[in-house]
Amino acid sequence: MELTLLGTGAPAGLPRPGCPCAACATAARARARAATALLVDGVLLLDLTPGPALAAARAGSSLHGVRQVLLSHSPEGPREGPAPEVPAGLPAPVRVPDGRRLTLISGHRVRAVALDAPGTGYEIGGPDGERLLYLPPGAGPSDLPSDGSRTPYALVLMDVLGRPDALARLRAAGAVGPTTDVLAVHIDHDVPPGAELHRRLAAAGARTEPDGATVVVGDYRAVPDLPRRTLVLGGARSGKSAEAERRLAAFPDVLYVATGGGRDGDREWAARVAAHRERRPPSWRTAETCDLVPLLTAENAPPVLVDCLALWLTDAMDRAGAWDDDRWRSGEAPRALAGRTGALVAAFRAASRTVVAVSNEVGSGVVPATAAGRRFRDELGRLNAAVAAECEHVLLVTAGTAQPLRG
Structure with a gap:
């Protein structure tokens, strides 16, 4: 035809x-x-x-x-x-x-x-x-x-x-x-x-x-090549989460991984979570977890959206004791944190399913007033760079506009 x-x-x-x-x-x-x-x-x-x-x-x-x-x-x-x-x-x-x-x-x-x-x-x-x-x-x-x-x-x-x-x-x-x-x-x-x-x-x-x-009709045409791994970066309220969700909206059985979990009694946080849920397709499944490695490396699995790596890093720093200045200076916390981030980056490298991950781009504005805040800023920058190196496609969202950095 x-x-x-x-x-x-x-x-x-x-x-x-x-x-x-x-x-x-x-x-x-x-x-x-x-x-x-x-x-x-x-x-x-x-x-x-x-x-x-x-x-x-x-x-x-x-x-x-x-x-x-x-x-x-x-x-x-x-x-x-x-x-x-x-x-x-x-x-x-x-x-x-x-x-x-x-x-x-x-x-x-x-x-x-x-x-x-x-x-x-x-x-x-x-x-x-x-x-x-x-x-x-x-x-x-x-x-x-x-x-x-x-x-x-x-x-x-x-x-x-x-x-x-x-x-x-x-x-x-x-x-x-x-x-x-x-x-x-x-x-x-x-x-x-x-x-x-x-x-x-x-x-x-x-x-x-x-x-x-x-x-x-029926002539061979190259179907658009969908990247296996995509990292979407952006500042607060930049539209990065909406961009990530839009990238998978046309695919079934998407697993949405919320790394923030719940916060008892925090109404503002509950409202944020509810707004995210309402705009997601009803066919998507949701998992609230920071245990990303087995999800990223699952075989023959549908697409997964991770939102976001900044909250995952917060949990990783909690578990490593990285907020404590003494433990950080002793080298114990940096080693523990490096083990967690290294495992995550390796999981991105090994991922066979389609992955879209969201992360905050920080460090372009106010310098945090505390040593712990500066530590988080630095570690998130390093994590973003390491994950981006394993992704075929990297986007930076500014004022609701996505700019391809790679792919």
Whole structure:
């Protein structure tokens, strides 16, 4: 099957008309995107957007051979403004009831997929046997198994940035496999275009193409290479934890390791923990522990997110007695602490599962007033450097903006 992307943007397009935001301001020329519409082998049009004939002409295609127009939503939504007119010569657009199957004279097979949000998804099978899945904005399938029993699609087109949890469920069901080409469509102004857009998609194992591009379903394409080990650094309230969580939001069965534990009677700490829990996908599991070595080195295990190494170091210094000046000067505490940090760094080196770790970047501001505070600052700097040396990808998050330092 040959798929022409007549548009890849959100229902209102990108830039949104009259929107003054920074993402819309920079979404000009090649970065502009019309509302998503797809032309399959020149005979099947998925979603009708304003100016489809002109969009097809810009892509070097024509709508003259279209025999079926399928809508993933009612004609009046979800896009803003009046419904687009149907160009002369096109068949009347229809929205297929959930579960209904169609066979086109061209040999294409269509199945309407029930969703967990308003709209209808479509599974398209081509005459050559390849299959693709198209999902409307903000939606994921509602009837997926969770045992990995589905046969992977060759291509999935969906709202990757808006519904990473739906992509995670597709992976858990086996509908998205290692060779599935995941193409992001319905791209809105929530993420700046350009490098940041491609970086976030690559972290989800997805990519995007500009309007007018043509994709051959089933052609080999290098799936974005996901780093096995990632270290996310940042200061207080920099957005480092949110960045780390975003990197694994499109994957199932993630183990979230909280190294801070609980603090009895500390309401402010409890509120922080609750806020972290609420923004994590419900399918993630949580472990509160500082015993990271067996978790990092577990074989054939799903991804793990460690938040954070600064709290792990606090616990390690507690156990080593490193806060005590006399024990530190005697050399006993430094040796004990070095043993713990060395074991952790070795576990990062040996990790076979996907690991995303968060740590604080300190030492760029006020010098701690106490010897113990300066000791912690120095040891955390050394730990961050040692762990970073074992990671394929290192990010520094400043003011909510992630800057790749490696990878």
